[in-house]
Amino acid sequence: ALDLAAFADGNMVDISSSGCSCSVVLRRGSDVLIASLGDCRTLAAAVSEKSQRVDFVTAAHSTEDVRELQRVRNTGAKLIQVPPNSGHVRIFTPGERTPGLYTTRSLGDSSAEALGVLREPEFRQMSFSRTSGLILLGTGGFWEVLDHRSGPGLEAVQFLLSAGRLRE
Numbered sequence: 034a035l036d037l038a039a040f041a042d043g044n045m046v047d048i049s050s051s052g053c054s055c056s057v058v059l060r061r062g063s064d065v066l067i068a069s070l071g072d073c074r075t076l077a078a079a080v081s082e083k084s085q086r087v088d089f090v091t092a093a094h095s096t097e098d099v100r101e102l103q104r105v106r107n108t109g110a111k112l113i114q115v116p117p118n119s120g121h122v123r124i125f126t127p128g129e130r131t132p133g134l135y136t137t138r139s140l141g142d143s144s145a146e147a148l149g150v151l152r153e154p155e156f157r158q159m160s161f162s163r164t165s166g167l168i169l170l171g172t173g174g175f176w177e178v179l180d181h182r183s184g185p186g187l188e189a190v191q192f193l194l195s196a197g198r199l200r201e
Contacts, residue, residue, distance in 0.1 A: 037140055037152075050132055052141025055154070056091070056170045063162040068154040070094055070138035072173030076186040077157070079164045087186045091157060093173060094138035096122040101137035108149035124148055 041048045054071020067075050072093045079086045096102050111125040124134045138151045169189055179188050
C-alpha cells in the first residue's frame, strides 16, 4: 500500500478520497496465499467427484464486522446509519460529511486512515496438496445475493460444479 501512495504522489494522483476493495490469490505449486481487503471476499473449497467442502470464506472488512467496527469506533470516527434506521453504518470524520465509507480497509481512501480505515490486507494460507481445490473471488455485491443457509459459499460452489463449468 505504501507503493500505491508513492505512485500516486509521484504521478499527482489524489487518492485521499477514492479507493477500492481487492482480493488477490497467489498459487505456487499446491500452496495458495490469499490477501484481501474491503468488502471483496475469497472462498476456498476442497472439491472432488463425490463431495464439495468450503474450507473458508474470508471476512468482509466492513462496518458489519464487529472487530472492524470497534477499531474504527476507537479512533473517534463518527458512525452514522445511512439511510437512517437501516442498520447500514458508514464512517465519517466528526463534523464533516465525508468520507462516508462502508469498508474498513481500502486501497486508497488515505483521508480515512486517521479514522481507523486500514490499507493492510488480511492474509490466509492453505494447500491443495491432498485434494483438488477451488478458489472463488467475488465482489461485495456477489456475496450479498448468495443464500447462506447451507453454509457460506456452498451455494456458489454447487452452482459452478452443477453447471458443468468446472471439472476436477
